[in-house]
Amino acid sequence: MSGSVASPGAGATAAVEETAGRLLPRLTSLRAIAALAVFVVHLEAHGVASLPWGLSSVGGTGVAFFFVLSGFVLAWGTRPGLPARTFYRRRFARVYPSDLAALLVAMVVPVVSVNRDAGAAIANALMLQAWATDNDVVYGMNGVSWSLSCEAFFYAIFPLAVVVVRRLPRSAAWTLVGLGLVAAVVAYQVSPDRADHLPPIRATEFVLGLVAGLYFRDGWRPRVPRAAVGGALALGVVLSVWLESPVANVVMAVPFLLLVLHVAERDLAGRRGGFTSRAMVFAGEASFAFYLVHELVIVNLLPVLPDHAALQLLVISPVCVAAAVVLHLAVERPCNRLLRDRPGSLALAPVTGGPAPAVGAPRP
Numbered sequence: 001m002s003g004s005v006a007s008p009g010a011g012a013t014a015a016v017e018e019t020a021g022r023l024l025p026r027l028t029s030l031r032a033i034a035a036l037a038v039f040v041v042h043l044e045a046h047g048v049a050s051l052p053w054g055l056s057s058v059g060g061t062g063v064a065f066f067f068v069l070s071g072f073v074l075a076w077g078t079r080p081g082l083p084a085r086t087f088y089r090r091r092f093a094r095v096y097p098s099d100l101a102a103l104l105v106a107m108v109v110p111v112v113s114v115n116r117d118a119g120a121a122i123a124n125a126l127m128l129q130a131w132a133t134d135n136d137v138v139y140g141m142n143g144v145s146w147s148l149s150c151e152a153f154f155y156a157i158f159p160l161a162v163v164v165v166r167r168l169p170r171s172a173a174w175t176l177v178g179l180g181l182v183a184a185v186v187a188y189q190v191s192p193d194r195a196d197h198l199p200p201i202r203a204t205e206f207v208l209g210l211v212a213g214l215y216f217r218d219g220w221r222p223r224v225p226r227a228a229v230g231g232a233l234a235l236g237v238v239l240s241v242w243l244e245s246p247v248a249n250v251v252m253a254v255p256f257l258l259l260v261l262h263v264a265e266r267d268l269a270g271r272r273g274g275f276t277s278r279a280m281v282f283a284g285e286a287s288f289a290f291y292l293v294h295e296l297v298i299v300n301l302l303p304v305l306p307d308h309a310a311l312q313l314l315v316i317s318p319v320c321v322a323a324a325v326v327l328h329l330a331v332e333r334p335c336n337r338l339l340r341d342r343p344g345s346l347a348l349a350p351v352t353g354g355p356a357p358a359v360g361a362p363r364p
Contacts, residue, residue, distance in 0.1 A: 003083060003084055003085075004081050004082060004083050004084060004159070005078050005079070005080055005081060005082045005084070005087060005158075005159050005162050006080065006081075006159075006162045006163045006166040006167075023267070024073070024076070024263070024264050024267040024268070025267060025275070025276045025280075025281045025284075026263040026264075026266060026267050026273070026275040026276060027069060027072075027073060027260065027263055027264060027267065027284075028281050028284035028285060029275040029276070029277075029280040029281055029283065029284040030065075030069070030259070030263065030275065030284065031066070031069065031284040031287040031288075032280065032283035032284045032286075032287045032290075033062075034062040034063075034065040034066055034069075034287070035062065035287040035288075035290050035291045035294075036062075037058070037059035037060075037061070037062035037065075038059055038060065038062040038063060038144070038291060038294075039059075039290070039294050039320070040056050040059040041056055041057065041059040041060045041062075042113075042294065042295045042298055043056075043298065043313070043316075044056040044057075046113075046298050046299060046302060047302075048298065048302070048309055048312050048313055048316065049309050049312075049313055053241065054241045054244070055237070055241065057240070057241065057244065057248075058237050058240045058241060058248065058252075060246075060248070060249075061240060061248050061249055061251075061252040061256075063147050063249070064202075064205050064248075064249040064250075064252050064253055064256060065252070065256045066147065067147075067150070067151075067154070067202060067205035067206045067209070068205050068206070068208055068209040068253055068256045068257055068260060069209060069256070069260055070151065070154065070206055070209065071154070071205070071206040071207060071208065071209025071210035071211075071212075071213060072209035072210070072212055072213035072216070072257070072260050072264075073209075073213065074158060074210065074213065075162070075209070075210045075211075075212075075213025075214040075216075075217060076213040076216060076217050076264075078162075084159040087155075087158065087159060088155065088156075089339070089340070090340050091155040092339065093335065093336050093338075093339030093340045094336055094340075095148060095151060095152075095155075095288075096127075097331055097332065097335035097336075097339070098288065098289060098292055098327055098328075098331050098332045098335070099124075099127070099145055099148050099292065100125070101327060101331045102142045102145065102292040102293060102296070102327070103121065103124050103125060103141055103142055103145065105142070105293075105296060106124075106141040106142040106296060107121065107141070109296060109300050110300055110303075111299045111300045111303065112140070112141060112142070112143070112296070112299065113139065113143040113295050113296075113298075113299050114135070114136060114139040114140055114143050115136035115137075115139070115140040115141075116140060116141055117136075117140065119137055119140070120136060120137050120140025120141050121140070121141055123137050123140070123149075124140065124141045124142065124145055127145075127148055127149045127152040128149060129145065129146055129149050130146045130147075130149035130150050130153075130197045130198065130199050130202075131149070131198070131199065133194065135193070138197050142292065142295070142296055143295055144291060144292065144294075144295050145292070146197050149197075149199065150197070150199045150202045150203070150206075152199075153199035153200070153203065154199070154203055154206045157203070158210070161207060161210055162210070162214065165210070165211055165214055166214070170215065173211050174211065177204075177207060177208050177211050180203075180204040180207060180208075181204050181208070181250050181253065181254075183204070184201050184204040184249075184250050185247055185250050187201050188201075188245060188246050188247040188249075188250070189247070192245060192246050192247070193246075195246060196246040196249070202249070204250070204253070205249065205250075205253045208253055208254075208257055209257060209260065212257055212260070212261065216261070216264065221265060222261055223265075224258050224261045224262040224265070225262075226262065228258065229255070229258050229259050229262045232254065232255035232258050233252075233255045233258075233259065235255070236248075236251050236252045236254075236255040237252075239251050240252060263275075285328065286324050286325055286328040287324075288328075288332065289323075289324040289325070289327035289328040289331075289332055290320060290321070290324035292324075292327065293320060293323040293324050293327055294320045294324070297316060297319050297320045297323055298316055298320075301315060301316050301319060302316075
């Protein structure tokens with residue numbers, strides 16, 4: 001594997017390179033919406049509240065949005081030629097401290113969502129739980145951390161994936177991405193429970209975003225009208241509710257990418273709006289912490305709250321927000337500053353958490 005992230009092709013102009021890595025605040029803010037969607041799924045799973053018409057189940061595809069977005073912003077925000085070891089160190093600094101803090105909390109709280117034992121704890125600590133065949137391990141300890149196990153795999157393959165995509169004709173790269181999505185659909189039909197968390201299957205969503213992000217960095221600017229984004233998302237939601245299957249992750253991947261492309265183009269154009277407000281951007285930055293803590297908060301508060309859905313929601317929601325802010329400010333930001341290399345270094349600033357990146361890259 002190459003020792004660095006590959007440089008862009010010769011077609012990348014100086015003007016294009018000047019825009020690459022710029023701040024994309026709407027993409028950061030959208031992470032808060034995706035985290036909220038996953039929160040809704042777990043509220044329904046634990047009997048607190050649900051949306052009508054089966055819409056709560058679609059919230060599970062919020063993780064698919066995170067995966068597509070992660071691939072896109074890593075490709076967009078990573079300086080070409082960055083040494084792979086620097087990439088891995090920065091990814092570790094970005095993700096592991098908060099994940100470890102949530103794991104330590106899961107070891108001592110009264111309740112976890114699925115299972116708590118030594119095997120699950122070791123797998124979580126090594127970020128390998130998503131590879132397990134036993135769901136007590138996959139979703140053990142802090143259940144939502146299975147997706148971080150997938151992300152660890154995505155980070156491992158990222159430098160090589162960039163080299164491969166750079167060497168392929170654009171049509172060939174998109175064809176391989178399409179074939180990967182088809183293969184994921186087949187895998188979901190054969191083994192839906194396993195495919196839903198298996199890193200190589202979920203990597204199809206990440207690679208979709210990665211390919212688009214690389215070409216976007218090189219100056220590819222597809223015009224994606226707002227109506228097309230809305231229509232694609234609405235169709236994806238209808239199909240997802242109808243299918244009632246994890247294959248909804250694949251169904252929603254392309255609409256999510258269209259949304260990312262539309263929003264990124266608006267950010268590059270400098271257009272302002274509610275999603276560029278300081279409050280929304282902070283919510284997006286803290287969304288990783290919110291994602292990590294929310295289910296632990298739900299399962300530990302429910303046993304001590306009255307059996308009244310509105311009251312439960314009224315208590316659980318602010319506690320989740322408060323816990324997320326504490327984790328974000330007390331662990332995520334300082335550890336990211338401490339463990340990353342020198343301040344102001346280029347690229348790889350993550351979409352959620354940590355100090356504002358010097359080059360304004362969104363945080364994957």
